[in-house]
Amino acid sequence: MARREPLNREKVLDAALELADGEGLEGLSMRRLAKALGVEAMSLYNHVSNKADLVDGIVERVFAQVEPPDPALPWPEQVRTAALSMYRVFSRHPVVPLALATDRSNPTSPHAMAAMDGLVGALFQAGFDERGAWRALGAINGLVFGALLLSTGGFTGAPGVHAGEEQVGVYIRRLDPARLPHFSRLLAWTTKGGVEPPADFEQALDTLIQGLEATAKSGHSG
Amino acid sequence: MARREPLNREKVLDAALELADGEGLEGLSMRRLAKALGVEAMSLYNHVSNKADLVDGIVERVFAQVEPPDPALPWPEQVRTAALSMYRVFSRHPVVPLALATDRSNPTSPHAMAAMDGLVGALFQAGFDERGAWRALGAINGLVFGALLLSTGGFTGAPGVHAGEEQVGVYIRRLDPARLPHFSRLLAWTTKGGVEPPADFEQALDTLIQGLEATAKSGHSG
DNA sequence: GCCGTATGCTTACACCGTAAGTAGATCACG
């Protein structure tokens, strides 16, 4: 009667994150997770109260990897590094932004709040008042999550960045250059390579930060 | 034997959109949709090949409401109106951004491409080359969808804007002002009202556009 | 009138999250 190595919340969450990274959020089911752990589905409920709780757990676990910015740096640099850190971490675990957008749950995760605190601190340093900081925070988070969700989930206004080249070709052939001149010109360019999501995001972020610097100077309330 | 009024794709999609708007994307199931139409689930498959096809259909239908910008206006104004139009339309139908982020499907929708074409045209007018336009487009779409998904789905780095005031109170009490000084200061402000998602988005958009103007002037490739 | 086609219903399958009940192993305490 060799007892199996005991399960615990940490192991469950680790396995869940691995499964979700590999199979996507839809591929993460209690039954499949249990099977991966060599256990029956209902046993998981000893360590996790819900599927929602499970998802919250992996979100929190990933947020723990986000590095808060160094308050000694100039504020635009803080915003830059914090946003980039979020982007990088979530790129490795695309389930997380999706889970945050899908479920209505969460936001009481300590690590998530810590990450936000750093960002907000930088915005206060910039001279924003509460309203301005709130709006700037929305802009930053929106850009980070939007970029991740669009590049992951499928819609860039173009075929996913993951699509093979032949697919893109079909796509382009379907659109009428006479009716959509600009968009087809742009898509033609994307097929020649040159699309690099991380660099593209970094550029978009810098653009936003430039805007933030301008509005921070001109008026406090953003 | 009074025949029932015949079904067609349009009626199915209309009912699906209405159901999804009312009950959320999760509430949209073939069985429930069929019941709403006074029909059995499998009958829907005569007008729709898939659930994915159904969702694509409502996405396309909503995209049709997005107004392309007027090419005669100055380009920042074009970007502004186009992005705002997307934001407003999708605010009325929050299922759509969620569906785009969730499913890996879609993007061959004519109306969606038309909306993108207008935006890209404005960016070319601004003097961006392909790479710059691509990145600017990513920034704009990212911001629009990110703002929508975060305000809808739950995570603003704060309790959802929809959360009742007492919930927010509980939330704030849970966080330690000593450990998270900036974030708790910001959240304290949000409880006093003043959070207005449309205005907040508009401000974020203007900030981004300011950044776009700066980068458009300084160099072509964004 | 007749037949192909389109429409709708019925049944069935494999999956999902999880409530409820139960068996067995482990541990604290007398």
Add this chain to the structure above:
DNA sequence: CGTGATCTACTTACGGTGTAAGCATACGGC
């Protein structure tokens, strides 16, 4: 040591999901 409490895992079951397969009915063109 015995004994009871607790904790873990398993089994079973319910109502939900998307949809494949088969069958009945009604309509349009000849």
